[in-house]
Each structure stands twice: as structure tokens, then as C-alpha cells.
Amino acid sequence: MKDAQAVRHRLDAVDYLVDDGMAMALFLALRLGRPLLLEGEPGVGKTAAAKALARALETPLIRLQCYEGLTAGEALYEWNYQRQLLAIRLAEAHHTRLTDADLFSAEYLQERPILRAVRHSGPVPPVLLIDEIDRADDEFEALLFEFLGEAGITIPELGTFTARTPPVVVLTSNRSRELHDALRRRCLYHWIDFPEPARAVEIVRRAVPGATGPLIQTAVQFIGGVRHRELEKAPGMAETIDWVGALSVLGVTDLAADGVAQTIGTIAKTPDDRAVVAAALGAYQESPP
Known part of the structure; x- marks a missing residue:
């Protein structure tokens, strides 16, 4: 390129x-x-x-x-010890002897x-x-x-x-x-960094094509605000996509709808974070921007 x-x-x-x-x-x-x-x-x-x-x-x-x-054996390379042992036993059965060069050759190398x-x-x-x-x-x-x-x-x-x-x-x-x-x-x-709102919206739109534009906009805006709160793990784009996907499956088009609070397990992964997000969602639903 x-x-x-x-x-x-x-x-x-x-x-x-x-x-x-x-x-x-x-x-x-x-x-x-x-x-x-x-x-x-x-x-x-x-x-x-x-x-x-x-x-x-x-x-x-x-x-x-x-x-x-x-x-290193799990990341770089490893010797196939079982095949080496089998080769040794076969050699012994034929009354021959294998050298280190025979055993530690490319034939027994595991990538x-x-x-x-x-x-x-x-x-x-x-x-x-x-x-x-x-x-x-x-x-x-x-x-x-x-x-x-x-x-x-x-x-x-x-x-x-x-x-x-x-x-x-x-x-x-x-x-x-x-x-x-x-x-x-x-x-x-x-x-x-976390993507700016416009790019975040486009990312979610492509990942969840069945979601409505207004739902994606409000979900991205809401999560952007939640990230500024005291959380153990701020929700990323993966969590945003999961949340919008869950809401879309449930037919939700507005964060003020009933049942939205039951989906926050997609974006809050600890009890404390769940409480923080639930409070933020409650405040949002009472006074939507």
C-alpha cells in the first residue's frame, strides 16, 4: 500500500x-x-x-x-518428544542407535x-x-x-x-x-483512544446493521458519558456493540424503553460497575437529553 x-x-x-x-x-x-x-x-x-x-x-x-x-515451547517451537521416543524404541528394536542429530532434526520439530x-x-x-x-x-x-x-x-x-x-x-x-x-x-x-462519537457511531452501525440510527446515536452518547464515571472497567467499543446488538434483538429503539436496564450486563462487568451504570441509566431515563 x-x-x-x-x-x-x-x-x-x-x-x-x-x-x-x-x-x-x-x-x-x-x-x-x-x-x-x-x-x-x-x-x-x-x-x-x-x-x-x-x-x-x-x-x-x-x-x-x-x-x-x-x-518458549508454547510460543516459539517445541520438540515432538513422543515421536522421538517412538523412534528410539524402533531403533532399539532394529539394534541401531540414534544420535542427537537424528533426534533433534526438522522431522521432529513442532512449530x-x-x-x-x-x-x-x-x-x-x-x-x-x-x-x-x-x-x-x-x-x-x-x-x-x-x-x-x-x-x-x-x-x-x-x-x-x-x-x-x-x-x-x-x-x-x-x-x-x-x-x-x-x-x-x-x-x-x-x-x-476510544473513537470520537462520529466514528463510534459508524463502527456500531456496521457491526449491528439492524439497529436504528437514533438508537445507535443515543447508545454511543450514553456510553461516552458513562466512561467518565468511576468504573472499574470502562465499556469499550466491544461492549457498545454488544449492548446495541442486545437492544436491537429485543426490538428496543429508545433507551427510555422498558427492559433496557435488564441489558446492562453487556456493558457493566462487575457488581459495582453495574450499580454505577444502572444509576446513570435511571438518570438518563428520567431526564433524557
Whole structure:
């Protein structure tokens, strides 16, 4: 894609709407071949960005979901120990002996997401999503340094594998902890804000085409106001879409309608937040703007 606007148009075609800043961040990541670290509040569309980019590029999405205790064997590669053990037993049955070189060969190598991305045959590079990197341990970040900097990984028994066509790498973080400076230096960076009202309305309209325009407008406006209250988890676009979808299924066209309060579990995910949102909805219904 020749420029940021081209990126924006391609993403628009797959129903992912971005602002100029996000379009430029994705364009530079593509053009420079650098990993892109996306941060922002939960629900602003970080994971969806990688998914949409894969659709726009018409290339596979390879996803690595991070969590505490994630290991190299789950993220990079692993040896197929069962097949190795079977090979040893077969060799013993035939009175032969296998060497380490026989056992630790490509035949017994199991690809995990990062090695799969490195060895992707192309011609279009895959999109590798390293999702919620902040949930992984500090030690796991260190495992990524070689890959993020050189688009390759080293397997001691086999050598270094370097991508012929470096994957498009998107990392996401909810900032539940600080990431290491060495990881940040290897990435381009973009902070995703909640979308402005007009873009939020268009996002919801595309996601819930059966909802009425007035319902979408008022729901987006209401949630925008709720985000400024004391909440444990401010509702994002995912929650907004779920809420409008639920209201649409129920045939609701106005937030003042009966039964709306029974749907706030789609946007409030803790008892305290539910109480706050319920109070805000009650005030809205008593004195709608």
C-alpha cells in the first residue's frame, strides 16, 4: 500500500475504521517492516486491528495469546518428544542407535506461532498477533528480542531461522504492567483512544446493521458519558456493540424503553460497575437529553 490513506481505505473495506494516526502507524509498520506495539484501554480495538489487517492484506492471521507462565515451547517451537521416543524404541528394536542429530532434526520439530510465522512461505507475509503481551512474564519478553529485532529465531540444535518474508507483527498491551524498554525499542508504537462519537457511531452501525440510527446515536452518547464515571472497567467499543446488538434483538429503539436496564450486563462487568451504570441509566431515563 502506497500511503496511509491507502491503508485506511483497505481497512474501511473490511469494516475496520481508523483515524489518521492509526492509519499512519500501520502504514509505517508495513513499509518499514517493524513490529507495531498497540496500547490502549480494553475494548478499543487493538486485537481487532490485527485481524482486520490480515483480512485487508488477504493473508493468514497467526495469533499468540499471552498469559502468565507462557513458555518458549508454547510460543516459539517445541520438540515432538513422543515421536522421538517412538523412534528410539524402533531403533532399539532394529539394534541401531540414534544420535542427537537424528533426534533433534526438522522431522521432529513442532512449530508454534512465532516459528510458524518465520517459516511462512509467502509470498504475502502473514500477520502475527502477539496479543496482551503485558500478561506474559518479563522472562518471556526477553525470548522475543531476537525475533522482534531480526525476524528470526535460533534453535540451538538446528541453527537460526530467518524469515524470507518478515511477518507483519502486531503486539497489544492493556498496560497491566510496564513492558521492558528493550521490547519497546524494537517496536513502533501507537496508543489507541476510544473513537470520537462520529466514528463510534459508524463502527456500531456496521457491526449491528439492524439497529436504528437514533438508537445507535443515543447508545454511543450514553456510553461516552458513562466512561467518565468511576468504573472499574470502562465499556469499550466491544461492549457498545454488544449492548446495541442486545437492544436491537429485543426490538428496543429508545433507551427510555422498558427492559433496557435488564441489558446492562453487556456493558457493566462487575457488581459495582453495574450499580454505577444502572444509576446513570435511571438518570438518563428520567431526564433524557
